[in-house]
Amino acid sequence: MFVRNKTLTLAASAALAAAAIASGAARADDVFKIGLIVPMTGGQASTGKQIDNAIKLYMQQNGDTVAGKKIQVILKDDAALPDNTKRLAQELIVNDKVNVIAGFGVTPAAFAAAPLATQGKVPEVVMAAGTSVITEKSPYIVRTSFTLPQSSTIIGDWAVKNGIKKVATLTSDYAPGNDALASFKERFTAGGGEIVEEVKVPLANPDFAPFLQRMKDAKPDAMFVFVPAGQGGNFMKQYAERGLDKSGIKVIGPGDVTDDDLLNDMGDAVLGTVTAHIYSAAHPSAKNKEFVAAYKKAFNSRPGFMAVGGYDGIHLIYEALKKSDGKTDGDSLLAAMKGMAWESPRGPISIDPETRDIVQNVYIRKVEKVDGELYNVEFQTFEAVKDPGKAKK
Amino acid sequence: MTAILTNLFDGVAYGMLLFVLACGLAVTLGLMNFVNLAHGAFAMTGGYVCAVLANQLGWPFFAALPFAFIVSAVIGAALERTLYQHLYARSHLDQVLFSIGLVFMSVAAADYVMGSSRLFIKLPAALQGQFDVFGVGIGRYRLMIIVICGLLTVGLQLVLSKTRFGSRLRAAVDDPRAASGLGINVPQVFAFTFAFGCGLAGLGGALSAEILGLDPYFPLKFMIYFLIVVTVGGSSSITGPFLASLLLGIGDVAGKYYVPKLGPFVIYTIMIVILIWRPNGLFGRTATR
Numbered sequence: 001m002f003v004r005n006k007t008l009t010l011a012a013s014a015a016l017a018a019a020a021i022a023s024g025a026a027r028a029d030d031v032f033k034i035g036l037i038v039p040m041t042g043g044q045a046s047t048g049k050q051i052d053n054a055i056k057l058y059m060q061q062n063g064d065t066v067a068g069k070k071i072q073v074i075l076k077d078d079a080a081l082p083d084n085t086k087r088l089a090q091e092l093i094v095n096d097k098v099n100v101i102a103g104f105g106v107t108p109a110a111f112a113a114a115p116l117a118t119q120g121k122v123p124e125v126v127m128a129a130g131t132s133v134i135t136e137k138s139p140y141i142v143r144t145s146f147t148l149p150q151s152s153t154i155i156g157d158w159a160v161k162n163g164i165k166k167v168a169t170l171t172s173d174y175a176p177g178n179d180a181l182a183s184f185k186e187r188f189t190a191g192g193g194e195i196v197e198e199v200k201v202p203l204a205n206p207d208f209a210p211f212l213q214r215m216k217d218a219k220p221d222a223m224f225v226f227v228p229a230g231q232g233g234n235f236m237k238q239y240a241e242r243g244l245d246k247s248g249i250k251v252i253g254p255g256d257v258t259d260d261d262l263l264n265d266m267g268d269a270v271l272g273t274v275t276a277h278i279y280s281a282a283h284p285s286a287k288n289k290e291f292v293a294a295y296k297k298a299f300n301s302r303p304g305f306m307a308v309g310g311y312d313g314i315h316l317i318y319e320a321l322k323k324s325d326g327k328t329d330g331d332s333l334l335a336a337m338k339g340m341a342w343e344s345p346r347g348p349i350s351i352d353p354e355t356r357d358i359v360q361n362v363y364i365r366k367v368e369k370v371d372g373e374l375y376n377v378e379f380q381t382f383e384a385v386k387d388p389g390k391a392k393k
Numbered sequence: 394m395t396a397i398l399t400n401l402f403d404g405v406a407y408g409m410l411l412f413v414l415a416c417g418l419a420v421t422l423g424l425m426n427f428v429n430l431a432h433g434a435f436a437m438t439g440g441y442v443c444a445v446l447a448n449q450l451g452w453p454f455f456a457a458l459p460f461a462f463i464v465s466a467v468i469g470a471a472l473e474r475t476l477y478q479h480l481y482a483r484s485h486l487d488q489v490l491f492s493i494g495l496v497f498m499s500v501a502a503a504d505y506v507m508g509s510s511r512l513f514i515k516l517p518a519a520l521q522g523q524f525d526v527f528g529v530g531i532g533r534y535r536l537m538i539i540v541i542c543g544l545l546t547v548g549l550q551l552v553l554s555k556t557r558f559g560s561r562l563r564a565a566v567d568d569p570r571a572a573s574g575l576g577i578n579v580p581q582v583f584a585f586t587f588a589f590g591c592g593l594a595g596l597g598g599a600l601s602a603e604i605l606g607l608d609p610y611f612p613l614k615f616m617i618y619f620l621i622v623v624t625v626g627g628s629s630s631i632t633g634p635f636l637a638s639l640l641l642g643i644g645d646v647a648g649k650y651y652v653p654k655l656g657p658f659v660i661y662t663i664m665i666v667i668l669i670w671r672p673n674g675l676f677g678r679t680a681t682r
Contacts, residue, residue, distance in 0.1 A: 045509035
């Protein structure tokens with residue numbers, strides 16, 4: 001009896017497995033799977049939510065069938081912890097047999113998935129993380145967000161040209177912060193500027209008071225600030241509390257500190273802040289107006305630069321699939337992605353065929369009040385900026 | 394000189410804030426001998442209550458503040474009656490596991506209800522900015538924290554040492570059986586004390602939102618700070634955590650100002666040095682239980 005039972009179970013499981021393989025094979029033909037790994041909980045959750053929103057919006061607008069294949073997005077939450085990212089990427093590639101992995105809210109997460117992308121020959125589309133070296137970690141990485149040197153070098157040049165001579169810097173002490181600091185410092189000092197104070201703030205820092213007091217006592221013309229987007233609000237509030245806005249010390253930096261997502265809650269102290277960045281919800285193009293309106297209508301909030309990274313990322317995947325005529329292997333997709341150029345809500349962008357990194361306009365913007373809301377209003381454009389981190393090599 | 398005084402002021406304000414946030418834990422952990430790691434969840438509740446009232450319903454900040462206390466205290470009382478009271482007699486490990494579970498549930502709940510982005514509470518103009526006293530920058534909001542927390546400390550100390558309730562509480566803690574033999578309703582005293590501790594946490598959460606930021610991860614992010622205050626201060630009185638909070642607040646601010654490279658470690662160094670010197674905390678009594 002035991003024997004029979006066992007045989008039955010075996011037969012049943014064999015039949016099940018066969019069915020699973022058969023249906024899996026059938027599915028693999030007409031379904032194109034994207035494994036989206038983003039932080040949906042934790043301190044970086046706003047990044048994940050913006051990317052998820054933008055992808056949903058894009059798929060509503062463009063349908064979910066491309067080159068005869070049905071697009072399926074499998075969303076996984078890694079809470080921005082690289083260990084989770086690695087495990088999830090492995091599951092997605094091995095079990096779910098995804099065609100692309102995408103997302104990656106923070107730099108360590110993008111790093112963690114890189115070896116898996118290489119081994120599995122699966123394109124890794126980085127939609128948020130901004131450290132320069134990311135794309136060098138695997139030949140399968142393509143980026144649709146930005147790099148911190150892209151904006152930090154430009155704000156450095158702008159500062160020297162606009163009479164800012166002494167700058168104090170306040171940056172978060174992790175890879176993107178150090179990238180931003182190094183790029184800014186190089187350009188700013190090369191142009192004759194002087195760094196009078198340099199403070200690195202721990203990433204999990206509750207109170208900026210002592211650091212801001214140090215900035216105030218250094219009496220610079222401006223302070224260069226990079227904190228991750230979520231902390232920008234905290235920072236600007238305490239900047240105002242300490243009266244730094246009234247003592248004439250302006251804030252300059254890459255645009256993370258004035259993320260559109262949080263800008264409206266920061267209060268009027270943020271007015272006049274000059275940043276260099278790749279995207280503003282106030283970017284005056286028809287394409288962007290349409291994007292912002294659709295996003296606001298669907299999610300009742302304003303899209304930030306993370307949303308646009310996700311929106312362009314999914315566009316890149318759609319177009320690559322079209323261009324490769326439905327070929328879903330990693331190498332065909334990657335070949336299609338290299339060199340692709342299109343009009344994004346942020347302006348014209350393209351994928352550098354050599355570095356697989358994004359080439360885009362960087363805008364200098366100033367926070368102003370438009371119709372009672374705070375916006376980063378663009379006033380100067382640097383066209384087709386490649387990642388300076390790689391140009392150096 | 395003025396820089397030193399400004400830092401001292403900031404440090405005192407930060408310390409006072411830590412005290413209000415943590416003193417409820419000192420009460421539950423020290424007086425009731427219950428390891429309640431979910432303390433920060435009550436602080437977060439207070440913060441969100443204040444934020445909803447002030448931002449969404451348009452209440453003035455000072456009207457919303459007492460409600461942060463009341464709502465957290467009521468929730469605390471309800472949880473004490475339904476969940477916590479069953480764990481008083483259990484081991485500390487059970488209490489830790491239970492309360493850390495509550496923390497994760499509160500994080501998920503806050504994320505679901507309030508969203509994950511950071512919230513700020515709308516403040517009246519009178520509380521914004523800084524004014525100068527002989528060149529020392531005094532932040533208005535931080536000054537308010539010092540005043541409120543100072544009054545609260547004095548009040549708490551008086552209640553615990555001078556009132557009938559205070560002596561009942563101390564009796565109930567030291568020897569519950571003898572206390573109930575004397576006609577003290579021990580469960581009631583505990584429930585009330587626990588609720589009061591949660592209320593204090595809620596008030597602290599509402600006050601801290603401006604400086605520490607408010608998001609669903611609040612209970613996890615600041616748990617370590619609450620624990621440091623209680624460990625360094627010793628958990629047998631209110632004076633210990635009070636002095637510990639001030640010391641840590643001032644030390645943390647000064648450390649970040651004068652040695653920014655080491656900044657975040659100063660608070661831990663202070664803790665380690667004090668604990669080597671006095672393993673039961675500054676005002677700890679040797680464990681009798």
